[in-house]
């Protein structure tokens with residue numbers, strides 16, 4: 001990743017996070033000839049997985065390779081990539097507040113020279129970037145249950161998303177761990193990939209309805225707290241229960257607790273829904289003017305291709321928003337220039353009229369003088 005932070009530049013957009021959402025937004029904005037910087041801490045959510053699935057034309061690619069390709073693509077359009085962490089985003093004071101004016105950024109050509117108040121984006125490394133708009137695409141973190149073996153095997157043979165990874169363990173002996181209320185649905189779904197799925201309620205109280213639905217789908221239920229995952233030879237071998245039993249399994253699925261990396265949005269005062277997630281419109285606009293969000297930071301359900309789509313949609317909307325501001329400012333300038341030109345024309349006309357009158361008067365005097373001789 002290129003790291004060339006120039007604190008004096010004014011960016012049209014600073015994107016925080018270079019996962020699928022942030023990079024796709026940067027690609028669209030870079031191609032729209034916007035001045036863009038992407039700041040990334042380098043910890044994408046799917047890093048533990050060896051392969052990424054379900055992304056048309058990229059199925060089976062290493063997650064890191066997708067991001068490497070994405071970074072190379074956006075760099076081609078002049079997008080600056082900075083490896084750092086954003087600590088805080090502060091609204092930039094308005095010129096009328098007296099603290100800071102809107103400086104002339106000296107941008108020319110197809111680049112945008114005008115800025116609104118915008119934002120200061122403060123990096124852990126000490127740099128401060130200035131941006132007219134910000135897009136937060138910081139993803140989420142998966143909080144895993146403290147069962148020994150889970151963290152070690154996460155993204156390998158301990159999995160959460162059937163659509164991403166169940167095909168690779170199809171027809172194998174699978175476990176579903178009841179660490180989250182969504183586990184029953186996950187187990188019912190997984191039966192599509194294997195007819196040997198064991199449900200471990202662990203900490204969940206199953207209702208009679210749950211039990212009936214699981215049984216009807218042909219799933220077994222093994223009661224009792226799960227104590228550990230049995231790992232041997234770099235492979236999951238089974239699920240170990242507190243009473244000492246080990247149920248042989250090749251892969252286990254569980255729901256982590258998904259916690260959005262939304263501290264930056266919280267600091268800006270973005271509105272949340274009843275579940276505590278920051279809300280946006282369909283294009284990623286938050287409740288705070290000039291602040292946009294895309295990907296897992298605002299929607300835990302989206303996979304890579306959908307996160308990229310959210311980034312793209314946000315980029316279109318941000319560019320339209322900037323265009324409106326650019327046009328408004330251009331109209332203001334145009335009117336001011338027209339007014340100055342009109343004043344100058346009137347002044348010139350008045351001067352010419354006065355001169356003509358002087359000339360006419362002088363001519364009359366000469367004529368009068370001639371007549372009097």
Ligand SMILES: Cc1cc2nc3c(=O)[nH]c(=O)nc-3n(C[C@H](O)[C@H](O)[C@H](O)COP(=O)(O)OP(=O)(O)OC[C@H]3O[C@@H](n4cnc5c(N)ncnc54)[C@H](O)[C@@H]3O)c2cc1C
Nearest residue numbers: 017019020021041043045046053086139155295296303304
């Ligand atoms: C184990 C696992 C396997 C998965 N497999 C698949 C799969 O096969 N197919 C699929 O479609 N989906 C898969 N997913 C889901 C996928 O990871 C997400 O859908 C995707 O990563 C969301 O993209 P994003 O851009 O929103 O966030 P991320 O990819 O998580 O990117 C966010 C980026 O923001 C950075 N960041 C966070 N905070 C800051 C900050 N303050 N300053 C600077 N940078 C910051 C992070 O370091 C990170 O690089 C998997 C998930 C997991 C956990």
